Amino acid sequence: MKQILMTGVGSYLPETILTNNDLSQFVDTNDSWIKQRTGIESRRKAKPEELTSDLAVRAAEKALHSAGLAANDIDCIIVATTTPDCTFPATATIVQNKLGAFNAFAFDVQAVCAGFVYALSVANGLMSSGQGKNTLVIGAETFTKLLDWSDRSTCVLFGDGAGAVVLQAEESEDGYGIIANTLHSDGRYKDILYVDGGVSSTGSIGHVRMQGRDVFKHAVEKLAAAMDEVLSIAELTADDIDWLVPHQANVRIINAMQKKLNLADEKVIKTVSTHANTSAASIPLALAAGVEAGKIKPGHLLALEAIGGGLSWGACLVRFGRPG
């Protein structure tokens, strides 16, 4: 039986750092409000000429290096993004060209902050059916380009970055790689988190609009249910989790999930203080940070979960690396 193993991880953050104090220079906010309500202290911001595909390529190159693969070994590239370089072609094909990964088919997945768990699940399905032996799954965003910088209720929350993983379909010991995943959407909640623009509506890009309190309420309830679901599919319990690698939207949501799963601080990767909410990039960025810090090791059971606009949400259990 083929397993879909996670064998490489990489990430990239743009150089420019925007602190909460920087934001307070041009919008009515302050460091203590932002820190207390969200846990965010700073975020990265891409330069105008720095595109989502540029961030994605930097992360992908590191992920390929850590998996010991070359670009032409890759046969599928999936980019999860809400901030594509252009309306079409897919950012994944631009990444393919910049990487020189010409043996791959490439496409984007749009599920906003849940994009990375959606892309992992799509990759798992394709690879399990024989399409793609070595797949790059990338979450990449220049989310700050979607913000209304005069709206303090949203502009303080987001940042830019990219993270990537290499998945490899291999005959392997059972219980490694992607073990279980679940995806959900409920379009009735479109109006609590959306962008007020688009090709077929306004013809402009638009800006993020959010009823934060409503999103918060749904987040904890739906993520906890999704996590219960994947644990039950895998016939595991929260005690089996080595690392919770959650979507990094707000430290209070992460802490609530940690509490529901009864996990010690040492079992949760938290990067929201310096990354802010990087939407589809947040989980692979956190994953890479955990691996680089020597926390996440081969054989560890990772629990990934995310929710975003749609609403769309999901969770995934992965046993990291290769056996042995």
Ligand code: ACO
């Ligand atoms: N600085 C200072 N004050 C502010 C700011 C700010 N940046 N933003 C809002 N306030 C004020 C409000 O105006 C309000 O003032 P009032 O009481 O005088 O009316 C007060 O602070 C409280 O505002 P709330 O919105 O009720 O604050 P809340 O405690 O709910 O925190 C937050 C807001 C941080 C947005 C929170 O609701 C949250 O994190 N929600 C979840 C967001 C999320 O998870 N998004 C994930 C998906 S994102 C995606 O998919 C793209």
